[in-house]
Amino acid sequence: MAHSYTPGLKVLKKTLFRKERILPLKGKVLVKKGDKLSPDTVVASTNLPGNVQMLKVNNILNIEPRDVVDCLVVKEGDIVKKGDMIAETAGIFGMFKSFVDCPVDGTIESISESTGRVIVREVPIPVEVDAYVSGTVDEVIEKEGIILKCDAAFIQGIFGIAGEKRGELVLVSNNSSDELTSDQITEEMAGKILIGGSFLSLDAYKKAMSCNVAAVVVGGFNYYDLKAVLGYDLGVAITGTEQLPTALIVTEGYGSIPMSDATFDLLKNNHGNEASVNGATQIRAGVIRPEIVIPMLSESEAEDSLSKEPEGIQEGSTVRVIRSPNFGKIGTVSSLPSELKKMESETMVRVAEISIDGVDTLILPKNIKRR
Amino acid sequence: MSKKIKSILATDCGSTTTKAILIEWKEDRYRLTFRGEAPTTVEAPFEDVTKGVLNAVMEVEELSGRTILDGDQIITPENGKSGVDIYVSTSSAGGGLQMMVAGVVKSMSGESAERAALGAGSIVMDVLASNDGRLPHEKITRIRQLRPDMILLSGGTDGGTTTHVMELAEILAAANPRPRLGQNYKLPVIYAGNNKAQESIKSTLGEISDLDIVDNIRPVLERENLEPSRDKIHDLFMEHVMAQAPGYKKLMSWTDAPIMPTPGAVGSLIEMIAKKEGISVVGVDIGGATTDIFSVFEEKFNRTVSANLGMSYSICNVLAEAGLDNVLRWVPFDIDRSELTNRIGNKMIRPTTVPQSLEELVIEQAIAREALRLSFIQHKAFATSLKGVQSERTISDAFEQSSSGQSLVNMMDLDLLVGSGGVLSHAPRRQQSARMLIDAFMPEGITQLAVDSIFMMPQLGVLANIDKEELKDDASQAALEVFDNDCLIRLGTCVSPVGKAKPKSKMADVTMSFKDGSTKTIEIKEGSLEMIEVPYEEVKVHIEPSRGIDVGAGKGEPLDSIIYGGVVGLIFDGRNRPITLSTDPSQRIDSLLNWSSAVDEYPKGDLF
Numbered sequence: 001m002a003h004s005y006t007p008g009l010k011v012l013k014k015t016l017f018r019k020e021r022i023l024p025l026k027g028k029v030l031v032k033k034g035d036k037l038s039p040d041t042v043v044a045s046t047n048l049p050g051n052v053q054m055l056k057v058n059n060i061l062n063i064e065p066r067d068v069v070d071c072l073v074v075k076e077g078d079i080v081k082k083g084d085m086i087a088e089t090a091g092i093f094g095m096f097k098s099f100v101d102c103p104v105d106g107t108i109e110s111i112s113e114s115t116g117r118v119i120v121r122e123v124p125i126p127v128e129v130d131a132y133v134s135g136t137v138d139e140v141i142e143k144e145g146i147i148l149k150c151d152a153a154f155i156q157g158i159f160g161i162a163g164e165k166r167g168e169l170v171l172v173s174n175n176s177s178d179e180l181t182s183d184q185i186t187e188e189m190a191g192k193i194l195i196g197g198s199f200l201s202l203d204a205y206k207k208a209m210s211c212n213v214a215a216v217v218v219g220g221f222n223y224y225d226l227k228a229v230l231g232y233d234l235g236v237a238i239t240g241t242e243q244l245p246t247a248l249i250v251t252e253g254y255g256s257i258p259m260s261d262a263t264f265d266l267l268k269n270n271h272g273n274e275a276s277v278n279g280a281t282q283i284r285a286g287v288i289r290p291e292i293v294i295p296m297l298s299e300s301e302a303e304d305s306l307s308k309e310p311e312g313i314q315e316g317s318t319v320r321v322i323r324s325p326n327f328g329k330i331g332t333v334s335s336l337p338s339e340l341k342k343m344e345s346e347t348m349v350r351v352a353e354i355s356i357d358g359v360d361t362l363i364l365p366k367n368i369k370r371r
Numbered sequence: 372m373s374k375k376i377k378s379i380l381a382t383d384c385g386s387t388t389t390k391a392i393l394i395e396w397k398e399d400r401y402r403l404t405f406r407g408e409a410p411t412t413v414e415a416p417f418e419d420v421t422k423g424v425l426n427a428v429m430e431v432e433e434l435s436g437r438t439i440l441d442g443d444q445i446i447t448p449e450n451g452k453s454g455v456d457i458y459v460s461t462s463s464a465g466g467g468l469q470m471m472v473a474g475v476v477k478s479m480s481g482e483s484a485e486r487a488a489l490g491a492g493s494i495v496m497d498v499l500a501s502n503d504g505r506l507p508h509e510k511i512t513r514i515r516q517l518r519p520d521m522i523l524l525s526g527g528t529d530g531g532t533t534t535h536v537m538e539l540a541e542i543l544a545a546a547n548p549r550p551r552l553g554q555n556y557k558l559p560v561i562y563a564g565n566n567k568a569q570e571s572i573k574s575t576l577g578e579i580s581d582l583d584i585v586d587n588i589r590p591v592l593e594r595e596n597l598e599p600s601r602d603k604i605h606d607l608f609m610e611h612v613m614a615q616a617p618g619y620k621k622l623m624s625w626t627d628a629p630i631m632p633t634p635g636a637v638g639s640l641i642e643m644i645a646k647k648e649g650i651s652v653v654g655v656d657i658g659g660a661t662t663d664i665f666s667v668f669e670e671k672f673n674r675t676v677s678a679n680l681g682m683s684y685s686i687c688n689v690l691a692e693a694g695l696d697n698v699l700r701w702v703p704f705d706i707d708r709s710e711l712t713n714r715i716g717n718k719m720i721r722p723t724t725v726p727q728s729l730e731e732l733v734i735e736q737a738i739a740r741e742a743l744r745l746s747f748i749q750h751k752a753f754a755t756s757l758k759g760v761q762s763e764r765t766i767s768d769a770f771e772q773s774s775s776g777q778s779l780v781n782m783m784d785l786d787l788l789v790g791s792g793g794v795l796s797h798a799p800r801r802q803q804s805a806r807m808l809i810d811a812f813m814p815e816g817i818t819q820l821a822v823d824s825i826f827m828m829p830q831l832g833v834l835a836n837i838d839k840e841e842l843k844d845d846a847s848q849a850a851l852e853v854f855d856n857d858c859l860i861r862l863g864t865c866v867s868p869v870g871k872a873k874p875k876s877k878m879a880d881v882t883m884s885f886k887d888g889s890t891k892t893i894e895i896k897e898g899s900l901e902m903i904e905v906p907y908e909e910v911k912v913h914i915e916p917s918r919g920i921d922v923g924a925g926k927g928e929p930l931d932s933i934i935y936g937g938v939v940g941l942i943f944d945g946r947n948r949p950i951t952l953s954t955d956p957s958q959r960i961d962s963l964l965n966w967s968s969a970v971d972e973y974p975k976g977d978l979f
Contacts, residue, residue: 052545054507065534109545114537114571119545159720223687223716224709235688236679237719254716283684283720284660323724324714324731345732346799346974349725365725 009156009251009289011262017152017293018138021129022145024048029140037131037148039166039276044129044145050122053104057087058116061098065116072118078108086118132164133276134295153270153294155251155263157217160279160290161230161239162247165193167214169294171271173197176264179256180218182207189213193275193292195267199256200248202228208246215247215277217267217292219259240280240288247279249290252320257328260320270294319354321364331356376845380431380439380455381830382424383633384411384462384622387659389420391427392830393435393455394849401849403857406825407431412618413464419618420464421625445625457842460626461829463633464616468492468608469551471519473499473543475526475535478758478776480564483588484525485753487563487597489674491604492635493520494661499542501526501535507542514546520612522548522558522580523600524572525588527565536564540575547579550611557581559607563588563600583607595757608632628837628846634663634674636832640850641665641789642672643835647851650786653812655743656826657792659683659722662746666754668779673754677746682739682794683722690715693741700952701737701810703963704730704978729978732799736807739794743811751780782815782948783869783923789859791823802902802970805862805939813948815869816923817912817934820862820942827858861907863937867944870920872897878920878945884911899945900966905936942970 027046037043057072058065071087074080080102091097102120109121135150170192172184180196182204189211196218200208202225208216226234230242251263258264275294282288313319313333321329331354340348341363349365356362379394379401389412393405407430412423425440432439438453439446446454470493474481477500488495496517499510522543526536543560550558560580562572569584576582585599609629613619623630631639637656645652645667654665660681665674679688690698695708711734718724718735726732758776790796790808798804804822808814835850837843868878875896882892886908893901914922914930924930934941946966953959964979966972973979 049547051508052511054541054545110541112537112541112575114568115534115541117538117541119541121545222709222713224712233687233691235691236685237687253720254713255710283722322721323717323727325728327714327717343727345726345729347725347727347732347797348799365727 009158010154011156011260011266012154013266014151014296015154016149017133017135017154017295018147018149019133019135019293020141020145020147021132022141023129024127026143027127029143029146031137031140031146033137033140035137037136038134039131039274041131042128043131043137043148046127047124048127050106050124052109053106053120053122055086055100055103055118055120056116057100057118060100061087061089063089063116066113068116068118069111069113072111074108074118076108076111079106080108080120081105086120132166132278133293134274134297151296153266153296155266155292157249157251157279157281157290157292158253159237159239159283160247160249160281161226162215162242162244162279163240164276164278164280165214165247166274166276167191167193169193169195169267169270169273169275171195171268176219176261177258180204180216185211185213187211193217193277195264195271196259197264198258201225205229205246205248209244213246215249215279217249217251217277219250219252220255220257221248221250223254237281237283240278240282242279247277247290249277249279249292253322255327267292313352319352321354321362323365326362326364329354329356329362331362334361374845376456376842376849378437378449378455379834379846379849380428380445380458381827381834382427382458382460383827383829384413384420384424384460384464385633386413386464386467387411389423389427389464390826390830391424391431392827393431393437393439394834394853396849400856401852403827403853405431405435406827407434411464413616419621420462420616421618421621424460424622447627457627457837457846458625459628459830459833459837460622461631461633461636461833462613462616462619467494467634468604468612468632469494469496469520470523470604471496471499471514471517472523473525473539475501475539475564477503479592480525480527480589482753482758483595483597484523484563484600486595486673487588487600488523488604489676490597490635490638490672491601491608492632492638492674493604494676494678499539501538507545510542511546514543514548518549518551519558520551521604521607522560523604524560524562524576525564525600527568527587528592529566529587529590531565531567533565533568533571536568537571537575540568540572544575544579550615556611556615559583559611561585561600561603561607563603566590581611593757605629605631605635627842628833628839631829631833631836633829634676636829636836637663638665638672638674638832639836640828640832640854642667643851644787644854645672646670648786651781651784652787652789653747653780653785654789654828655746655791655795655808655812656823656828657682657739657742657746657790657794659793660685662742662792664746664750666750666780668754668781668784671754671779673750673779675746675750675753677742677749680742680746682735682742682792683718685719685742686715686738687719689738689742689745692745698734698737698741700959701740701963702733703960703967704733705956706730706734729973729976733973733978735794736798736803739807740811743807747812751778754779782813782818783921785814785816785818787819787821788812788814789821789823791826791828795822796824796826800972801860801862801938802972805865805942806966806970806972808862809865809867809942809944810950813867813950814865815867815948816921817930817932818865818867819935820865820937820939821859822862823858824860825858827853831858861935861937863905863907863939863941864934865942865944866895866912866914866922866934867946867948868895868914868916868920868922869948870916870926872917872920872947874898877917878947879914879916879922881915881943882913883941886910893943895943895945897945897947898962899943900969901943901945902940902970903943904940906940907935907937909933910936910941939970
C-alpha cells in the first residue's frame with residue numbers, strides 16, 4: 001500500500017516519556033538513580049562564571065602597560081571586594097599617588113602586560129535545574145544532569161511561545177471547534193492550563209495573562225496578533241525565552257482551526273490532572289515543538305496499551321488539509337498514486353486523493369497531516 | 372580518449388535532504404546520468420548521516436542498474452557494471468559551519484575576517500571588533516551565548532601595534548568559549564592578525580583553545596590575504612566540526628576528497644566559472660532558511676549569507692523585513708491582509724507544503740522577489756573594495772566623490788546571473804524564474820540568465836576542488852562539462868536600457884540578426900517588457916539607445932554585441948531602474964498583468 005511520510009506531531013495517550021534535564025555548564029547532580037521527583041525538585045546545580053570587568057589600569061594611572069605589574073597590590077587569583085585598592089603609583093616622594101579601586105566584588109582573573117588591563121571576574125551566578133515533570137531518575141549524567149522518565153500522555157503542538165509552565169488542566173471549550181473567548185477566563189483560573197477549541201483572540205490571550213493563567217492550549221491564533229504580544233514581528237520561529245505569565249501552545253496553525261479530535265479528546269479526558277507544558281519552539285535544523293506532558297501517577301493502564309508513534313499517511317487515513325485553498329478540510333485518503341500530477345499552479349507533484357464526507361474528492365499535493 | 376575517472380558518485384548532505392548524483396564518461400564527455408535523494412539522517416532517531424547517504428545512493432542504484440553499494444560500503448573503483456571510481460561529498464547538515472569572527476576595526480580587519488569565513492562556506496554569527504560599540508562584558512556574554520564552531524581572530528597590520536588585537540584575545544580568553552558540538556574538546560581558534568603579536572596570542576589563548584596561527588589576513592592595509600585563513604577553516608571543518616557530527620567520521624573515511632561545506636563548494640565553482648570565461652557572475656541559492664549570494668566582479672569573489680531570508684523556515688522574516696506592502700506590490704489581485712499573514716505563518720510552521728493554486732504560487736513568488744531583493748542589497752553592501760585604504764588623489768579627482776569601500780557590484784558589468792533553490796529551480800514555468808531574477812536583481816544592459824536545474828552546484832564544486840594529482844584534471848573537467856551540459860539551464864538574455872526617460876518614450880532600438888539569416892528590429896519603450904522566443908544560440912544585436920540612455924557602452928552610445936537565447940528567449944526590459952510600481956492599485960495591477968502576459972508567465976484564466 002502506498003505511504004506518504006509527512007512529519008506528524010505526536011499525540012500519545014500513554015508513552016514512556018524521557019527528558020534530559022541538563023546544566024548549561026558542568027556542576028553537581030543532586031539526585032540519584034531511582035529517586036522520585038516532583039516538577040519542582042532541583043535535580044542539579046552549578047555556578048556560571050560571573051561577569052567580567054576589564055580595568056584599563058595603565059590608562060587610569062597614566063603609565064605604560066608593562067609598568068602595570070609594578071603598581072599592582074593584588075595578584076592573579078586574589079579575592080577582592082568592591083572599593084578595594086588594586087593598584088597605586090609610587091607618586092612623587094610618596095605624595096600625589098594615583099589609585100585604582102575595584103568596582104565589583106570578585107576575583108582577579110588575569111593581568112596583562114601587553115595591554116595593561118586587569119580582568120576581575122565577578123562572583124559566580126548560581127543556576128539550578130528542576131525536574132519539570134513528575135517522574136523518577138532513569139539515568140544520572142555525571143556532573144551534567146539527569147534523564148527523567150515517567151509514563152505520560154504526550155502531545156506536541158505546532159507552535160508556542162514562552163517557556164516551561166505547570167498546572168492543572170482545565171477544559172474551557174466544550175467542543176474542538178469552539179472559540180475560547182475572554183469572558184470564559186476568570187481570576188480563579190490563575191496557575192491553570194486552559195484547554196480551548198479552535199481559536200484564541202488577542203483579547204482573550206491578554207485576559208489570560210492578566211489572570212495569571214499558566215498556559216493556554218488552543219487550535220489556532222492569528223499570526224499578526226503575535227506582534228502585539230511579543231512587541232516585535234516574529235520573523236524566525238525560535239521561541240521559548242519570552243518572559244510572559246501565560247504560555248501559548250497552538251496545536252494546528254494560524255487562523256481559526258478546530259483542534260484535531262485526537263488532541264482535544266486526550267486533553268478533555270485529562271481534565272483536572274496536573275500537566276507540564278513548554279511553549280519553546282524551533283522550526284529550524286534541530287526542530288523543537290511545544291509540548292504538553294501529563295504524567296500518569298497511577299499504573300492503571302497496562303504496558304501494552306502504550307500508544308504507537310504516528311505512522312505515515314496511507315490509504316484510509318483520516319487527514320486534514322494544511323494549506324489553502326482547502327485549508328482545514330477533513331477527509332479520508334482514497335488513493336496515493338505514485339505518478340506526478342499537474343496542479344492548477346502547474347506545479348508537478350505527487351498527490352493524495354481525499355474523499356470528503358464520502359461525496360467530494362479532492363486531488364491535492366501532500367499538504368495534509370493525520371488528523 | 373582514455374580517462375582515469377569513468378564514474379563519479381557525489382552527494383550533498385543538506386539540512387533536510389541528501390542528494391546523490393552519478394556522473395559517467397559517455398562517449399566523449401562527462402554527463403550527469405542519474406540522481407537520487409533521501410531525507411538527511413543527522414538528527415534523532417537515526418543520528419548517523421551515512422544512513423541518508425546510503426538511501427540516496429540506493430535510489431541511484433535502482434535507477435541506473437549499477438551496483439554501487441556492497442552492504443554499507445561504496446564500491447571503488449569501478450569494475451564493469453559495479454562500483455564508481457571516486458566518491459565525494461559536501462555537507463550543510465546540522466546547521467552547517469557556524470563561526471564567529473573578530474577584528475580590530477569592524478570595517479577593516481573585521482570585514483576581511485568575515486569575507487574569509489563566508490568564502491569558506493560558513494555562517495558568520497557575529498563580528499566582534501574593538502570599535503563595535505559594545506562593552507567588554509557585553510562581548511563576553513555574546514561569545515558565551517553563541518557557542519560557535521570556531522573563531523577567526525584578526526587585527527592589525529604586520530609589525531604594527533599589538534595592543535588592540537591583544538585586547539580582543541583577552542576578551543576571548545575571559546569568555547572561555549565552548550564549541551557548539553561536543554563537550555570535551557577545545558574550541559578551534561584561528562589567529563590571522565599582526566605577526567608581531569603571535570607569541571602573546573599563544574600565551575593568552577594557547578591553553579584554553581585549540582589555537583592555529585596563519586598568515587595575517589590584512590598584512591598591509593592595501594592588501595587582503597584570505598587564502599591561508601580559508602584553507603585553515605576548511606581543514607578545521609573536517610578535523611573538528613565534521614568529526615563531532617553524527618556519522619561523519621564514517622562518511623569521511625568513504626570520500627576520496629575532503630568533505631566541503633556546501634556553500635564553500637558552490638562558491639568555488641562560481642569563482643572557477645568566472646575565471647575560466649573571464650566574466651562577472653552573480654549566483655544565488657534561495658533556500659528554506661537562508662539565501663546565499665555569490666559574486667565575482669573585477670576578479671574578486673564575495674559571498675554573503677542572509678541567514679534569515681528564505682522561503683519556508685524564514686518566510687515570516689521576509690515579511691517582517693520587507694513589509695507586507697512590498698510583498699503585495701507584486702501581486703496582481705486583492706487579498707485580505709490578515710488572511711495572507713496567517714497563510715504565510717502556516718507555511719513557516721509547516722515548511723514542506725507546496726502551492727496548489729495559482730493564487731498561492733503568485734504569492735510565493737512575490738515573497739521570493741522580496742527575499743532575493745533584500746539579500747542582494749546586503750550583498751552589495753558587503754562586496755566592496757577594501758576600506759581604509761588611502762589613495763593618492765590629484766586635483767582632477769577632487770570633484771569625484773568616490774572613496775574606498777565602494778561596492779564592487781556593478782549591474783551594468785554583470786554578464787551572467789545564475790539562480791538556484793526550490794522556488795527558482797522548480798518554478799512551473801521558466802519564465803517565472805526569469806521574471807523573479809530580473810525583478811529582484813534588476814540587471815542593467817545585457818545580462819545572461821540561467822538556473823541550476825536540480826541544484827547540483829555543491830557536488831560539482833567539491834569535484835572541481837579535488838587536490839589529488841592523479842585525479843584532479845579529470846575531476847575538474849567533469850565538473851565543468853556537467854555544469855555546462857546538465858546543470859545550467861540557459862534561460863536567455865535580458866536587455867535593459869537605463870537612464871532618464873519619460874513614461875512610454877523610446878529607450879532604444881534593437882536590431883537582431885539570427886542564425887538563419889533573418890533579422891528583426893524592436894523598439895524598447897519605457898515601462899514595457901517584451902519577450903522574443905529564441906533557443907540557446909547566438910544572436911547578433913545592434914542597439915541604438917536614445918539620448919541619455921545606457922545599454923553598456925555609455926549614455927546614448929550604440930552597442931554591437933552577441934547575445935544568446937535560451938528556454939525563455941530574449942527579454943527586453945524597459946522598466947528602468949529601480950523598477951517602480953504605481954501607487955494607484957488599478958495602474959499597478961494593469962502593469963503587472965501586462966508584464967506577465969508579455970512573457971507568458973502564468974496560465975491564462977481568472978487571475979491572468
